[in-house]
Amino acid sequence: MSEVEDFLKVARAAKDAATVLAPLPRAPKDLALRAVADALVARSAEIVEANAADVEKARAGGVSEAMIDRLRLDTGRIEKIAAAVREVAELPDPVGEVVRGSTLPNGLELRQVRVPLGVIGIIYEGRPNVTVDAAALCLKSGNAVLLRGSSSAYSSNTVLVRIMQDALAATEVPAAAVQLVPGQTRESAKQLMRARGLVDVLIPRGGASLINSVVEESTVPVIETGVGNCHVYVDADADIETALSILINAKAQRPSVCNAAETLLVHADIAGEFLPRALTALKDAGVTVHGDERVRAHGADVVAATEEDFFAEYLSLDIAAAVVDSLDDAVRHIRTYGSGHTDAIVTRSQRAARRFVATVDSAAVAVNASTRFTDGGEFGFGAEIGISTQKLHARGPMGLPELTSTKWIYTGDGHVRG
Amino acid sequence: MSEVEDFLKVARAAKDAATVLAPLPRAPKDLALRAVADALVARSAEIVEANAADVEKARAGGVSEAMIDRLRLDTGRIEKIAAAVREVAELPDPVGEVVRGSTLPNGLELRQVRVPLGVIGIIYEGRPNVTVDAAALCLKSGNAVLLRGSSSAYSSNTVLVRIMQDALAATEVPAAAVQLVPGQTRESAKQLMRARGLVDVLIPRGGASLINSVVEESTVPVIETGVGNCHVYVDADADIETALSILINAKAQRPSVCNAAETLLVHADIAGEFLPRALTALKDAGVTVHGDERVRAHGADVVAATEEDFFAEYLSLDIAAAVVDSLDDAVRHIRTYGSGHTDAIVTRSQRAARRFVATVDSAAVAVNASTRFTDGGEFGFGAEIGISTQKLHARGPMGLPELTSTKWIYTGDGHVRG
Numbered sequence: 001m002s003e004v005e006d007f008l009k010v011a012r013a014a015k016d017a018a019t020v021l022a023p024l025p026r027a028p029k030d031l032a033l034r035a036v037a038d039a040l041v042a043r044s045a046e047i048v049e050a051n052a053a054d055v056e057k058a059r060a061g062g063v064s065e066a067m068i069d070r071l072r073l074d075t076g077r078i079e080k081i082a083a084a085v086r087e088v089a090e091l092p093d094p095v096g097e098v099v100r101g102s103t104l105p106n107g108l109e110l111r112q113v114r115v116p117l118g119v120i121g122i123i124y125e126g127r128p129n130v131t132v133d134a135a136a137l138c139l140k141s142g143n144a145v146l147l148r149g150s151s152s153a154y155s156s157n158t159v160l161v162r163i164m165q166d167a168l169a170a171t172e173v174p175a176a177a178v179q180l181v182p183g184q185t186r187e188s189a190k191q192l193m194r195a196r197g198l199v200d201v202l203i204p205r206g207g208a209s210l211i212n213s214v215v216e217e218s219t220v221p222v223i224e225t226g227v228g229n230c231h232v233y234v235d236a237d238a239d240i241e242t243a244l245s246i247l248i249n250a251k252a253q254r255p256s257v258c259n260a261a262e263t264l265l266v267h268a269d270i271a272g273e274f275l276p277r278a279l280t281a282l283k284d285a286g287v288t289v290h291g292d293e294r295v296r297a298h299g300a301d302v303v304a305a306t307e308e309d310f311f312a313e314y315l316s317l318d319i320a321a322a323v324v325d326s327l328d329d330a331v332r333h334i335r336t337y338g339s340g341h342t343d344a345i346v347t348r349s350q351r352a353a354r355r356f357v358a359t360v361d362s363a364a365v366a367v368n369a370s371t372r373f374t375d376g377g378e379f380g381f382g383a384e385i386g387i388s389t390q391k392l393h394a395r396g397p398m399g400l401p402e403l404t405s406t407k408w409i410y411t412g413d414g415h416v417r418g
Numbered sequence: 419m420s421e422v423e424d425f426l427k428v429a430r431a432a433k434d435a436a437t438v439l440a441p442l443p444r445a446p447k448d449l450a451l452r453a454v455a456d457a458l459v460a461r462s463a464e465i466v467e468a469n470a471a472d473v474e475k476a477r478a479g480g481v482s483e484a485m486i487d488r489l490r491l492d493t494g495r496i497e498k499i500a501a502a503v504r505e506v507a508e509l510p511d512p513v514g515e516v517v518r519g520s521t522l523p524n525g526l527e528l529r530q531v532r533v534p535l536g537v538i539g540i541i542y543e544g545r546p547n548v549t550v551d552a553a554a555l556c557l558k559s560g561n562a563v564l565l566r567g568s569s570s571a572y573s574s575n576t577v578l579v580r581i582m583q584d585a586l587a588a589t590e591v592p593a594a595a596v597q598l599v600p601g602q603t604r605e606s607a608k609q610l611m612r613a614r615g616l617v618d619v620l621i622p623r624g625g626a627s628l629i630n631s632v633v634e635e636s637t638v639p640v641i642e643t644g645v646g647n648c649h650v651y652v653d654a655d656a657d658i659e660t661a662l663s664i665l666i667n668a669k670a671q672r673p674s675v676c677n678a679a680e681t682l683l684v685h686a687d688i689a690g691e692f693l694p695r696a697l698t699a700l701k702d703a704g705v706t707v708h709g710d711e712r713v714r715a716h717g718a719d720v721v722a723a724t725e726e727d728f729f730a731e732y733l734s735l736d737i738a739a740a741v742v743d744s745l746d747d748a749v750r751h752i753r754t755y756g757s758g759h760t761d762a763i764v765t766r767s768q769r770a771a772r773r774f775v776a777t778v779d780s781a782a783v784a785v786n787a788s789t790r791f792t793d794g795g796e797f798g799f800g801a802e803i804g805i806s807t808q809k810l811h812a813r814g815p816m817g818l819p820e821l822t823s824t825k826w827i828y829t830g831d832g833h834v835r836g
Contacts, residue, residue: 019753023776102798108787110797117809118779200809221639221810242832249834335437357827358441361536369526369830378835379528379826380520391535391618391823392639393811405809408797409775412787414660416667417796 006182007191011146011198014119017174018144022116026093028172033089033136037082039167040132040160044078050159051128058152070126071153081132084383088136091382094401095142109411114404116142118200121181121192123148123214125206128156134205135164135178137385141403144177146199148192151184193218200405201393205386208313223394225386228258228341229313230371233330233356234278235347236269242368243274243346244281249370250344252285256315258387259342259374263310264289264321265330271298271323287317294323310337327352331359340389342366342374363389363396424600425609429564429616432537435592436562440534444511446590451507451554455500457585458550458578462496468577469546476570488544489571499550502801506554509800512819513560527829532822534560536618539599539610541566541632543624546574552623553582553596555803559821562595564617566610569602611636618823619811623804626731641812643804646676646759647731648789651748651774652696653765654687660786661692661764662699667788668762670703674733676805677760677792681728682707682739683748689716689741705735712741728755745770749777758807760784760792781807781814 021029040047051073058068073081094114101111120143122134131147138145149157157180165175181188193202196219204214208227215222232250234243250261266274271294279299282289289295290305302321309320310333324330327345334343344366345356353367364374374397376384381399388394394402439447458465469491476486491499512532519529538561540552549565556563567575575598583593599606611620614637622632626645633640650668652661668679684692689712697717700707707713708723720739727738728751742748745763752761762784763774771785782792792815794802799817806812812820 019777019779022779104796104798108791112814115779216637219634221808223810239832245832245834253835353829359437361437361440361533362825364826364828367827367829369828369833370835372835373526373828373830373833374826378522380522390639392641395823396530396826405813407780408782408792408814409785410782410787410791411771411785412791414657414663415787415791416663417671417788417790 003183003185003187004191007188007195008198010179010182011119011195013176014144014146014179015198017176018116018118020174021139021144021177022118022142024142024172025096029093029140029142030089032168032171032173033085033139035167035171036132036136036164037085037089039163040078040082040085043163044075046163047073047078047156047159048075050155053155054153063152067126071128071156073128073156077129081129084133085136088140088383091140091400093140094404097401099406106415107412108415111409112406113409114401115407117403117405119144119146119198120403121146121148121195121199121202121220123189123192123202123204123206123210125150125210126153128153128160130205131157131160132164134385137383137400137403139173139177141400143403144179146179146181146192148181148189154184190217193220196220203386223386223388223398224390225388225398226258227313227339227389228260228387229262229311229337229339230259230341231263231265231334231338231343232261232371233265233327233334233343233345234267234270234274235327235345235349235352236267237349237352238267238270238274238346239348240270240274240277244278246344246346246368246370247278248281248285250372251282251287251319252317253370253372255317257372258313259371260315261344261371262312262314262319263337264319265333266295266321266323267327267330268294268323268325275299282319285317287319289319289321291321292323295321313339327355328359331356334360334362338362341387342371344369344371363387421601421603421605422609425606425613426616428597428600429537429613431594432562432564432597433616435594436534436536438592439557439562439595440536440560442560442590443514447511447558447560448507450586450589450591451503451557453585453589454550454554454582455503455507457581458496458500458503461581462493464581465491465496465574465577466493468573471573472571481570485544489546489574491546491574495547499547502551503554506558506801509558509818511558512822515819517824524833525830526833529827530824531827532819533825535821535823537562537564537616538821539564539566539613539617539620539638541607541610541620541622541624541628543568543628544571546571546578548623549575549578550582552803555801555818555821557591557595559818561821562597564597564599564610566599566607572602608635611638614638621804641804641806641816642808643806643816644676645731645757645807646678646805647680647729647755647757648677648759649681649683649752649756649761650679650789651683651745651752651761651763652685652688652692653745653763653767653770654685655767655770656685656688656692656764657766658688658692658695662696664762664764664786664788665696666699666703668790669700669705669737670735671788671790673735675790676731677789678733679762679789680730680732680737681755682737683742683751684713684739685745685748686712686741686743693717700737703735705737707737707739709739710741713739731757745773746777749774752778752780756780759805760789762787762789781805
């Protein structure tokens with residue numbers, strides 16, 4: 001069979017499975033998830049063996065040890081993956097929730113009820129744990145899932161999906177509800193992006209270039225996730241100690257994640273007092289500052305920033321920095337260079353906080369708090385499939401309800417329209 | 419200037435206007451809408467004059483009188499358009515609504531708040547009243563709007579937009595928040611479909627071919643609306659009188675709209691009793707039935723149905739009809755041929771109703787009620803921008819809240835992540 005036929009077979013099987021899975025209530029879905037968790041632990045030797053092949057191939061290909069560590073699975077890590085699946089089973093089921101409802105003046109009973117989306121495609125990189133995490137979240141929310149991971153993890157992903165399917169086969173959830181997109185070529189990813197009518201939504205999880213290419217090429221609706229050029233704006237009325245602790249936390253506590261800060265903006269009126277201390281604190285935290293001219297006046301170690309620096313999602317111990325003349329200039333800077341993820345203001349002024357919150361157009365706005373809190377776990381969602389930076393359907397951390405649509409149901413007694 | 423430059427100028431102006439409009443509270447938006455309504459009435463002579471030019475051109479082009487009637491504006495119709503704008507002003511403002519909120523365990527105050535989408539593009543056909551209706555709904559929900567109507571109504575639309583802009587100029591809502599896409603060529607519509615980054619969402623309003631071409635060509639996220647191949651399924655346990663009245667209402671009360679029924683499915687066990695009466699009632703209502711072999715056995719006037727008939731959105735006094743052997747077969751038929759708009763079951767069986775509601779995958783499912791109730795007005799929304807048949811963001815009738823996104827706001831006291 002050709003790669004296209006292979007893909008269509010898998011996608012149609014997922015679609016059929018979705019129609020069986022969608023109306024299932026919570027109990028059989030939770031049982032299925034626990035069966036998956038048990039199977040992953042019981043068959044961890046198979047997983048470790050398949051993973052060793054991926055690791056060997058990566059090492060032969062000269063992949064860095066840091067990347068290899070992200071790829072590697074051992075029994076401890078597999079137990080953690082299984083534990084995460086059990087946690088998803090514990091979460092409330094979003095399906096069936098009545099979102100709105102009323103009795104209309106004519107007596108029709110109207111309800112808007114959460115239903116699964118149908119078939120969700122996930123395109124992702126690196127870590128094979130995403131294979132299981134994403135599948136668990138999709139199943140729990142009543143969706144079938146088509147997984148397209150990195151070719152570097154293809155052996156691991158193949159075994160993980162086979163184990164999940166085997167476990168599901170003994171449950172009410174159809175085994176075909178979890179599928180790995182066959183093939184490792186660029187073409188197989190394209191199939192998934194063009195499967196309008198078979199796939200209801202595509203969620204890319206990975207770096208900016210992966211996400212951009214999916215957005216450009218996909219005819220299936222996409223939920224953009226995760227690119228974060230987050231700003232910390234230190235207002236004229238900021239408390240200096242608060243600003244310093246938020247800045248260092250947002251930048252350096254975990255620089256490799258999308259909710260880490262990438263740009264510091266400082267109001268001109270406080271720059272003289274704040275910047276010398278901030279630059280020292282950043283230096284002590286190992287951070288390289290890429291500053292505009294007005295920032296460079298306050299520190300010898302500041303590298304000259306180019307315009308690219310202000311667009312950058314470093315994901316490293318680097319930060320761009322600029323001095324602005326007003327809160328509105330800070331907002332304009334964020335609108336121009338930001339990615340619409342999370343932007344923070346540090347201020348004691350109620351008026352400044354209100355204005356910043358009202359005019360910054362991002363998924364999350366933090367007032368006197370680190371940008372690092374934009375996270376499904378921190379928000380209390382229990383699990384997160386990604387952080388949406390688009391405005392349609394879902395914006396910000398996406399939990400289980402964001403993996404659903406709704407259906408209107410109205411019930412009458414022979415009602416006709418006059 | 420080239421057409422591309424013309425378009426970009428207009429789109430950028432709309433985007434700038436959106437940043438001013440988004441944080442405005444309800445009062446200035448309502449004042450602006452009332453100013454628009456007043457101006458439309460006061461300047462109706464200008465509108466009638468521009469409209470006469472469109473009508474003359476249409477007549478010279480040999481357009482049917484029915485189409486010309488849809489195009490025509492007179493003072494009475496302009497007053498109705500203005501009244502609709504005043505009604506939108508009376509509706510609650512969705513912007514600022516707190517959708518969810520809590521205090522997190524660490525004391526952070528978390529709020530998810532409705533915010534405008536930004537810039538909404540509307541591509542539509544025929545009636546010039548859509549120009550004003552769509553603009554009013556977008557402004558009320560804090561969005562700027564780029565309007566791309568039919569070239570047949572270009573003179574009318576140009577004057578309507580100019581009058582709205584003139585009225586807005588004296589209010590807090592920027593005049594540039596309402597814009598007509600310049601030019602009448604196919605290219606000008608394409609500009610709008612490719613304006614990713616400038617336009618946040620595109621809503622096509624019109625027939626299936628318009629909607630499909632927008633879905634295919636657009637890189638801007640699209641909300642599909644309005645194609646309705648709605649089904650009435652008469653279950654084995656149906657009350658015959660109820661089934662007849664729902665069928666005739668759904669098909670014949672207003673056949674030109676998307677929530678009218680286009681296909682009748684009848685359970686085999688009730689076909690012998692129901693179909694002879696149904697075919698007579700449909701004939702009396704002037705409806706032509708396109709039936710499968712088992713339907714044709716019950717009536718001499720039934721035309722043989724092709725597979726296309728079961729896909730068709732007739733929007734006329736025609737209906738496709740088939741006999742099915744089970745409720746599940748009816749659902750499979752709806753999944754295969756339907757458009758995911760509205761499907762109705764007529765049954766006395768609670769079990770059948772539950773199964774139909776659970777397994778039909780459409781924006782709305784009606785139980786013992788006509789499909790004609792799927793409508794923003796009937797649902798109590800007060801206004802409707804269209805009926806979404808897609809699953810992401812909005813599904814079913816779209817009112818003002820469906821023209822918004824959300825923003826997460828969290829407020830702390832120097833909170834950092836440990």
